[in-house]
Amino acid sequence: MPSSAQDLPLGHSADSETPIRSSVELGLVIREQRKRLALKQLDLAGLGNTGNRFIVDLENGKPTVQLQKVLDLMDLLGLEVVVRTKASRSTSSL
Template structure:
């Protein structure tokens, strides 16, 4: 039985940030967080109210997945998307 959503993180686990430049990188990040939370793809699909095929496609970097569903899964895993100008990154 999957853990309840009350056990999910509400924010960053640490202060590290990852720059995502491809759907494959996003998928790998999602897979890593899911595994860190000890969830199976089926667990995440159930908790995210989506199909397992969507989770598989998302983690494999399929570039045509539905954006809102992807954002919902990120939120469920305690991750967020932040958009900023490249010039504002620290060097």
Template sequence: MAVPVRHSEDLGKLVRQLRAEQGLLQIDLAGLAGTGNRFIVDLERGKPTLQLQKVLDVLDLMGLEVVVRRKGESS
């Protein structure tokens, strides 16, 4: 699955969708990720000022990785 993420809101929607597909509540994901529930709420709402490493940790926990490539390049 490749999903373009251009804004923090895009990432938030993706995390919310995948969390729901995995049957997790926000509090469950927060516990697994070692963060507070507020962090997950803010992430899913697309708060643009979240700590990048924590975001990457949550994505990793959900089985996702961030790959940066030039626009127009195939994956």
């Protein structure tokens, strides 16, 4: 187990992108990365200076978690948020 945030490896999965459309989807991505890094929820809570309840809520997709805490934990896990414009949809399907 890493002893500090500096010891955490950056995300080591292939440069994959996962579109997130709900808090549940975000929670699943965070849970998968935590498990890839062999961290328990309590480990992540300690490294992120937050409570275990916050980690549980986040991974379960609670929509009202604090955004800055989520971003900080994602950074610890080697994840980042990228905002981009959606690809335009064909007008013929309207």
